[in-house]
Amino acid sequence: MSRQDQGTSAPTRAPGAASQLTQPRSRPASRHWLAVVALLAFAAGLLLAPAILRSMFGQASVSYLSLGIKAVSLAILALTWDIVARTGQLSLAHAAFYGSGAYTAAVLLKLTDVNMWFSIPAAGIFAALLALVLGSATLRLYGIYFAIASLAFTEVLKTIVQIMPPAITGGTVGTNLPPLFRPTFVAGEMERWEVAFLRNQGYFWVYVGLLLLTIVVSLLMQNSRLRHAFTAIRTNEFVAGVMGVNPARYKLTAFVISSFLVGMLGAIEGHRFGSVNPDITFSVHTTVLALVTPIFGGLYTTVGPILAAGVLSGVEETFKRVLSDGYMVAYGVVLVVSILFMPRGLVGLFKRFTRREPAPSDRGTGGAQDG
Amino acid sequence: MELSLLPQALISGVLAAGLYALVSVGLALAIGVIGIVNFAHGEFFMVGAFFAYQLFVSFGFDPLLSILFVAPALFLIGALLYQTTIRFVLKAPELNQMLLTFGIGIILQNLALSIWGGDPRSIGAVPYRAIGLQFGNVSIGLVPLGSFVISVLLVGGLYYMLARTPLGRAMRAVAQNRIGAGLVGLEVNRVYLVAFALSALLAGIGGVMIAVIQSPTPTVGLAFTLKAFAIVVLAGLGNIRGIVTASLVVAVAESLVATLLPNGDSLRTAVFFAIIFGTLVYRSWRKL
Numbered sequence: 141m142s143r144q145d146q147g148t149s150a151p152t153r154a155p156g157a158a159s160q161l162t163q164p165r166s167r168p169a170s171r172h173w174l175a176v177v178a179l180l181a182f183a184a185g186l187l188l189a190p191a192i193l194r195s196m197f198g199q200a201s202v203s204y205l206s207l208g209i210k211a212v213s214l215a216i217l218a219l220t221w222d223i224v225a226r227t228g229q230l231s232l233a234h235a236a237f238y239g240s241g242a243y244t245a246a247v248l249l250k251l252t253d254v255n256m257w258f259s260i261p262a263a264g265i266f267a268a269l270l271a272l273v274l275g276s277a278t279l280r281l282y283g284i285y286f287a288i289a290s291l292a293f294t295e296v297l298k299t300i301v302q303i304m305p306p307a308i309t310g311g312t313v314g315t316n317l318p319p320l321f322r323p324t325f326v327a328g329e330m331e332r333w334e335v336a337f338l339r340n341q342g343y344f345w346v347y348v349g350l351l352l353l354t355i356v357v358s359l360l361m362q363n364s365r366l367r368h369a370f371t372a373i374r375t376n377e378f379v380a381g382v383m384g385v386n387p388a389r390y391k392l393t394a395f396v397i398s399s400f401l402v403g404m405l406g407a408i409e410g411h412r413f414g415s416v417n418p419d420i421t422f423s424v425h426t427t428v429l430a431l432v433t434p435i436f437g438g439l440y441t442t443v444g445p446i447l448a449a450g451v452l453s454g455v456e457e458t459f460k461r462v463l464s465d466g467y468m469v470a471y472g473v474v475l476v477v478s479i480l481f482m483p484r485g486l487v488g489l490f491k492r493f494t495r496r497e498p499a500p501s502d503r504g505t506g507g508a509q510d511g
Numbered sequence: 512m513e514l515s516l517l518p519q520a521l522i523s524g525v526l527a528a529g530l531y532a533l534v535s536v537g538l539a540l541a542i543g544v545i546g547i548v549n550f551a552h553g554e555f556f557m558v559g560a561f562f563a564y565q566l567f568v569s570f571g572f573d574p575l576l577s578i579l580f581v582a583p584a585l586f587l588i589g590a591l592l593y594q595t596t597i598r599f600v601l602k603a604p605e606l607n608q609m610l611l612t613f614g615i616g617i618i619l620q621n622l623a624l625s626i627w628g629g630d631p632r633s634i635g636a637v638p639y640r641a642i643g644l645q646f647g648n649v650s651i652g653l654v655p656l657g658s659f660v661i662s663v664l665l666v667g668g669l670y671y672m673l674a675r676t677p678l679g680r681a682m683r684a685v686a687q688n689r690i691g692a693g694l695v696g697l698e699v700n701r702v703y704l705v706a707f708a709l710s711a712l713l714a715g716i717g718g719v720m721i722a723v724i725q726s727p728t729p730t731v732g733l734a735f736t737l738k739a740f741a742i743v744v745l746a747g748l749g750n751i752r753g754i755v756t757a758s759l760v761v762a763v764a765e766s767l768v769a770t771l772l773p774n775g776d777s778l779r780t781a782v783f784f785a786i787i788f789g790t791l792v793y794r795s796w797r798k799l
Contacts, residue, residue, distance in 0.1 A: 278792060279795075281795045285744075287609055292737070296788060431613075463621075466620075466625030468624075469618055469621035469625065471617055472621060475610060
């Protein structure tokens, strides 16, 4: 690969990039309050959702809640991936941190008898430590090199889990986790399906709690100096370094925070599925879901990944009914179409129609635009 | 450790290196000439394998014969993908290019999964599959030997093409400076098209071989994408000449680990990824 070509493929900035960079400062204070109110309304809506669904659909609400759990889980996966992407790193190691979280929970509960709720933060901490190790080793890698190294890291981690003594990780077969919720059936007082409903409701609330935490973290990052640092590093790491932004420090920060959150998601999912298995828990599918969703919704935003998670989990459900083996094809199509036709995702599309913003001059998601 | 197995392990490694070189040289071509990091490369390989399988099942085609059909088919698929998608992201940020090819890979893999299912498929009934040559305590299967010879011929042909023919010169010129090559009258876009299609073709022929040697599933593509990346990264991104040496190193290392270490077969894939990871991290820190 010639030097010249590397130069020309560097992100070209949209004409309005400079003014967009200063946008958060000039944003009126009332917009912040609007965001807080919107977030509170969103949280209240999600927390009340199980009760509303139950009163509207009765028994069918059980499967609606399952779908809701999937959507919220996808939203967490996507938003945490986006936090890393904001520093310009294409991480293909998301499955590694998700999987290590799930395995931490499983191994912790297998070897010790701590309270099972303790496994969730422990999983987050372990995943964050792992991210610190991987991040420190790969600090100097960028672009394609980081992408390949992170993918390789996932596979190495999977192999390590497979060849560890079966007494610890369960080897290639995997091991079991206890469920977080085990509602008991009381004859005469409730119907059979209500047990499943109570279980789903419990999980739904846990997922929503983690999603809200992730949203708050993401918003805080977007409204602090971190956002400027991330944007600078993403646009041009070397220039950012010259300007006094330490790329290594900020990349590591994003990586560790993101992994902490997705590690906890892995643990919760492990509890819900009841088991972990190297091939499934470290599956590249997790990484695919984590990266397609924010691209479809709009990279470097908080709303985009959440919006896209809602849409895509519906799409996936439809495709699963038609294709049993190859339903993931939907994600491939969404990814290709998004990159070619709407590089700024649903959020960019929405903005273009409402604000009459000029179409982006570059077909890029790597430029300075964000929202 | 069984030292008596050493010659056998070395020979198997060298034979496997041929196929690895064939697949990775295509990837290096795409990276070196076009500057596209193709995460779908292994899927071309997988499509080649399953085309050969289907030709064998439907018409009883010998794999050697089916190469004549698979190669043009993969060339067309590569050309079509370039024209419809890759062409548009050449100047886009690297992230978009990687994500686009990643998406193409997901589509190809899952299309194959929905057509052929997730079970391993193989062209097992080929009469010469079981034939082996015995030298002392080293046995060489006819099929791995044949695939090695074909790979060597193809990779050698590619090197000759790059070094001596007008098309090869055009590719090297475009790789060095795409604007300069355009200025002196080269049709850059057409050179890119041919390079990408050729890279798909080479991977597809490799796929035909794996359909005879192993019993691949549609997920074999991703594994081979990673293997090809390991080799390309070891050779240095875009360095087409270093591919042969890198393939030999990786294939022999894999073969040695698989035969000589206890429980080695499960470590087979880990060797690859450890090589990728180690090389990348080492190189990045050496630049200090």
